[in-house]
Amino acid sequence: QITLKESGPTLVKPTQTLTLTCTFSGFSLSTSGVGVGWIRQPPGKALEWLALIYWDDDKRYSPSLKSRLTITKDTSKNQVVLTMTNMDPVDTATYYCAHRVRGYNYFDYWGQGTLVTVSS
Amino acid sequence: AIRMTQSPSSFSASTGDRVTITCRASQGISSYLAWYQQKPGKAPKLLIYAASTLQSGVPSRFSGSGSGTDFTLTISCLQSEDFATYYCQQYYSGWTFGQGTKVEIK
Numbered sequence: 370q371i372t373l374k375e376s377g378p379t380l381v382k383p384t385q386t387l388t389l390t391c392t393f394s395g396f397s398l399s400t401s402g403v404g405v406g407w408i409r410q411p412p413g414k415a416l417e418w419l420a421l422i423y424w425d426d427d428k429r430y431s432p433s434l435k436s437r438l439t440i441t442k443d444t445s446k447n448q449v450v451l452t453m454t455n456m457d458p459v460d461t462a463t464y465y466c467a468h469r470v471r472g473y474n475y476f477d478y479w480g481q482g483t484l485v486t487v488s489s
Numbered sequence: 490a491i492r493m494t495q496s497p498s499s500f501s502a503s504t505g506d507r508v509t510i511t512c513r514a515s516q517g518i519s520s521y522l523a524w525y526q527q528k529p530g531k532a533p534k535l536l537i538y539a540a541s542t543l544q545s546g547v548p549s550r551f552s553g554s555g556s557g558t559d560f561t562l563t564i565s566c567l568q569s570e571d572f573a574t575y576y577c578q579q580y581y582s583g584w585t586f587g588q589g590t591k592v593e594i595k
Binding site: 408 | 523532587
């Protein structure tokens with residue numbers, strides 16, 4: 370079955386760069402149509418889509434955060450990495466990675482999420 | 490960017506009630522809409538995609554309808570495990586979530 374799990378620091382300082390890793394199983398990012406996305410959720414607030422990478426290495430970013438985000442994949446390790454530069458306290462959130470349904474842009478499997486706090 | 494507006498933001502209901510949540514898109518999105526359920530401390534769970542198609546394993550008391558700009562999620566007979574926050578998400582152009590609707594126990 371498909372599983373995803375996020376990993377990375379729980380605390381980062383303002384202006385630092387955040388690097389999060391999504392390690393998954395049950396599918397391959399080399400299979401046509403597959404994609405992995407990142408979504409975040411500040412405490413008590415709504416979900417916000419951040420980025421998505423497709424099997425063919427095509428990448429999409431949230432327009433409001435595009436300048437700060439980079440998404441990459443390591444197909445051999447079954448991992449997707451998200452980096453976010455210039456972190457600010459408003460970026461404090463639970464960050465989720467999720468499996469994009471083949472051929473469609475909704476998410477059927479999600480990781481458990483990882484809470485990242487931005488504070489000095 | 491397409492904006493998604495849900496209403497109401499929250500409401501109270503009783504077990505057995507029929508409840509409806511509305512999601513409106515700022516422009517037409519055809520049927521490219523999904524609904525998710527989220528419980529405290531948990532990841533969202535996919536309920537419905539393509540506006541009205543029930544995800545495998547989701548109880549039939551959940552249903553979705555709509556196309557274009559106006560969509561609804563209906564729970565026909567609210568159960569105790571349905572008290573949660575619900576989000577709509579458009580995938581017509583990029584990805585955008587609504588602000589969520591919290592269903593609380595009356």
